[in-house]
Amino acid sequence: MNTNTSNLTNHQTKSAVLFLIFNRPDTTIRVFNKIRKAQPPRLYIAADGPRPDRKNETKLCQEAIFIVQQIDWECEIKTLFRRSNLGCKNAISSALDWFFEHEEEGIILEDDCLPAQSFFYYCDTLLEKYRFDTRIRHIAGCNNGLGKKWGDTTIYFANQTHVWGWASWRRVWKDYDKDLKIYYEDEVGAQLRTIFNNSFVEEIWKNIFKRVKAGEIDTWDYQLAFLNYFNGGLSVNPNVNLISNIGFRKDATHTIDLNSVYSNLPLEEITEITYPKYILPEKQADYSVLNRDYKIDEQIKRHNLLRRRFKRWLRGLF
Known part of the structure; x- marks a missing residue:
């Protein structure tokens, strides 16, 4: 067991890395410098092309490519530089197709996902440990628990699939369904119910x-979440935050809320990896994040209040 923090933060990764970039050279250089320190033996770089209606985007995309x-x-x-813009869904999913055509497993970072240096050791170790364990489908680097820990080990298991810095295997990605063609609306409710057992989350x-x-x-990422849900998969999650999303700003594709509690979360380093005794999902860990994001407890409270009011009104009729 390696407990030397210096060794972990100077770890030279064994895994291939896919770096996904676009039009933000200022965040790209920060993430690239972390990758540079980890010195992966194989680096895949995929860049979406500029949108023709966005002023100066061609220049920004070129600057990001120059950095990497x-x-x-x-x-x-290996590089995959798009001349025209494919959009988030098609650009990232096709880049992941390309990556996993060449690699059995690997680490994936986007240009706004700044890793702790020990993130690379964490991914290397878990990719190897769970390589043939089909219960485990995803390795997440971020921890959105805002300081809450689940157990006293380095990692815990959950059902949610977080993709701000992650790692996985070809055995998982080969079943990816970009358009959810094999899943049908009249079936998914019952399947989701078996995971969450909460009608509001469902x-x-x-x-x-x-x-x-x-x-x-x-x-592209919700599709990966559904793939893992519907295959009964578990995600490995760190009990400290190994990824900081530095891309919450107005020019982001999705993370535009400058005041988000998840923006620029501080990074921590791990000094060792310890494992839970049981490989079971921490349901409450998933629920706490979903509750924060979608205010589920407030919805339940309002629902119960309205139901009580309705019962009182109904009794008043007789």
């Missing part, structure tokens, strides 16, 4: 499912 070309360590490099995810399937949300 400053590779000064021995490394096999309705939230059913609505997300419908909107993604209808093409109303230009994203």
Whole structure:
């Protein structure tokens, strides 16, 4: 067991890394410098192209590409630079297709996901440990618990799939369904019920499912979440935050709320990896994040209040 913090933060990663960039050279250079320190032996870089109606975006995209070309360590490099804009859903999902065509497993970072340096050791270790354990489908780097820990080990398991810095295997991605073609609206409610056992959470995810399937949300990550839900998969999560999302701002695609509690969360480093005795999901960990994001407890409170009012009104009729 390695308990030397210096060794972990100077760890040279064994895994391939996919770096997804677009039009933010200022965040790109911060994440790239973390990758540079980890010195992955194989680096895949995918960049979406500029949107023709956005002033100065071509220049910003070119600046981001220039940054990631400053590779000064021995490394096999593969690039996928788009000339035209594919959008979030198609650009990222196709880049992941490309990455997992070449790699059995690996680490994925977007240009606004700043990793702690020990994140790379964490991913290397868990990719190897759970390589053939099909219960485990995802390794998350972020911790959105805002300081809450689940157990006294380095990691815990959950059902949620967080993608602000993550790692996984080809065995998972091969079943990815960008358009949710194999899943049907009249079936998903019952399946989600087995995971969450909460009608309000079920309705939230059913609505997300419908909107993604209808093409109303230009994203790729909800589809991965559904893939893992519907296959009974577990995610490994760190009990400290190993990824800080530095991209909450007006020019972001999705993270535009400057006041989000998840913006620029402080990074922590791990000094060792310890494991829970039981490989079971921490349901309350998932619920606490969903409750914060969708105010589920408030919805339940309002629902119960209205129900009580209705019962009193009904009794008053007789």
